[in-house]
Amino acid sequence: MNHVRSAALGVAMLAFASSATFAADAKHYSFGYDQPHTTAYGFAADLFDTKLRELSHGTMTIDQFPGGQLGSEPQMLQKIRTGDIDFMMSSTANAATVSPQSGVLSIHYLFRSEEHLVRAIADKRLVTAVREMFAETVKDAHVLTVGTMGLRNLYGKKEVHSMADLANMKIRVQATPTEDAMFPAYGAQTIHMPFGSVYTSLQTGVVDMAENGVNVYDTNKHYEVGPIMSMTEHEANNNVMWVSDKLWQTLTPEQRGWVQAAADEIASQEPKAAIELEHKSRAKLQKLGVKFVDGVDKTAIIAAATPIQDKIAAGLGASATKILEICRSIQ
Numbered sequence: 001m002n003h004v005r006s007a008a009l010g011v012a013m014l015a016f017a018s019s020a021t022f023a024a025d026a027k028h029y030s031f032g033y034d035q036p037h038t039t040a041y042g043f044a045a046d047l048f049d050t051k052l053r054e055l056s057h058g059t060m061t062i063d064q065f066p067g068g069q070l071g072s073e074p075q076m077l078q079k080i081r082t083g084d085i086d087f088m089m090s091s092t093a094n095a096a097t098v099s100p101q102s103g104v105l106s107i108h109y110l111f112r113s114e115e116h117l118v119r120a121i122a123d124k125r126l127v128t129a130v131r132e133m134f135a136e137t138v139k140d141a142h143v144l145t146v147g148t149m150g151l152r153n154l155y156g157k158k159e160v161h162s163m164a165d166l167a168n169m170k171i172r173v174q175a176t177p178t179e180d181a182m183f184p185a186y187g188a189q190t191i192h193m194p195f196g197s198v199y200t201s202l203q204t205g206v207v208d209m210a211e212n213g214v215n216v217y218d219t220n221k222h223y224e225v226g227p228i229m230s231m232t233e234h235e236a237n238n239n240v241m242w243v244s245d246k247l248w249q250t251l252t253p254e255q256r257g258w259v260q261a262a263a264d265e266i267a268s269q270e271p272k273a274a275i276e277l278e279h280k281s282r283a284k285l286q287k288l289g290v291k292f293v294d295g296v297d298k299t300a301i302i303a304a305a306t307p308i309q310d311k312i313a314a315g316l317g318a319s320a321t322k323i324l325e326i327c328r329s330i331q
Contacts, residue, residue: 026058029060029062029247030063030065030086030087031049031062031063031086032064032069032070032085032088032089033045033065033066033088034067034071034076035066035068035149035216035219035220036067036220037067039149039277040147040149040239041066042064043277044089044266047269048062048241048265049262051261055258055261060255060258070085070088072194072196073090073091074094074194076088077094077141080243081098081138081140081245082140083246086243086244086247087241087243088241089147089240089241090240091174091239092105092130092146092238092239093176093178093179093238094175096177096178098137098138098141100317101133101137101317101319101320102133102240103177103320104316105236105238105323106178107235107309107313108182108234108235108305108309109301109309110324111236111327114150114275114278117148117275118148118272118275119331120326120327121148121238121267121270125326126326126327127146129322129326130143131143131144133319133323139245140244141242141243141244142242143241143242144240144242144263145240145267146266146267147238147241147271147274148237148238148270148271149215149216149238149274149278150215150274150277150278151234151236151237151278152213152237153211153212153213153217153229154166154211154229154234155209155210155211155222155223155226155228155229156226156228157208157227158228159291160293162296163186163187164187166186166187167187168187168189170189170191170207170209171188171189171208171209171210172192172193172210173191173192175192177312181312182234185305186304193207198220198222199220199221199225203225210222211234214282215274215277215281217229218285223290227289227290228290228293229293231294231296232296233298
């Protein structure tokens with residue numbers, strides 16, 4: 001019996017040693033994003049890492065740098081192109097700084113509901129069209145897939161019940177021509193600033209309102225200085241995952257296949273998880289006394305936004321028009 005136990009122990013120790021060596025041999029790659037790990041960005045990164053390690057048999061893994069440790073999204077978008085970051089997540093709005101056509105995914109009321117958004121992001125036609133758009137316009141980095149963090153809403157110290165409440169409001173928006181065209185149509189003023197400056201700007205009154213998803217609003221504690229969120233659901237909080245071309249060129253065809261397959265998991269699984277995070281954050285914040293304004297009368301807002309949709313897409317380019325049409329066709 002002792003011989004059996006010794007043999008079993010020896011096998012276990014050999015397996016452990018082999019596993020440890022296997023893990024030690026894994027190649028590590030940087031993965032940056034500007035939100036806390038508790039957001040959908042963290043879910044996407046975890047999912048990608050798990051699948052990549054599985055497909056690569058433990059030879060490839062990522063080191064995550066959440067919370068803007070590697071810079072703001074515009075800064076990381078420059079670093080991904082120089083190869084100083086291997087992988088990253090960015091909003092499609094910030095991606096418009098390197099590929100203006102990406103602004104099409106910031107068009108207001110392009111997505112009719114959370115359910116429609118989840119279906120759209122998982123639709124292979126949309127993912128393919130987005131990847132092709134970036135492939136045509138950005139040569140030193142590649143978009144692997146699409147994700148989302150839900151729908152964006154307005155928040156601050158004032159309730160929004162209809163478009164009339166937006167008149168002359170100073171709203172912090174993402175720096176895209178799309179945003180600059182949409183919000184003034186409602187009578188608001190747009191202000192650009194890095195995400196990291198939003199808390200202080202709401203606190204000091206530099207801006208009257210900001211806009212984002214509930215989970216981002218929660219995890220960054222913006223409710224402390226903007227305790228009212230009005231559920232305008234005006235825009236999708238869409239994202240793309242990038243890989244640097246510098247890294248891509250060093251990968252074998254097999255490794256590229258593993259990376260792409262791992263990224264594909266994000267489009268299929270992350271959107272639903274993101275919506276669940278939105279709902280959990282809202283339930284938590286309501287218990288803390290944060291006010292959510294439901295039943296916003298969007299009639300006039302949508303009426304002002306709709307005529308601009310086609311004009312913006314056409315002005316951005318053929319790929320943007322194609323993406324607009326695909327989103328509209330998804331039921």
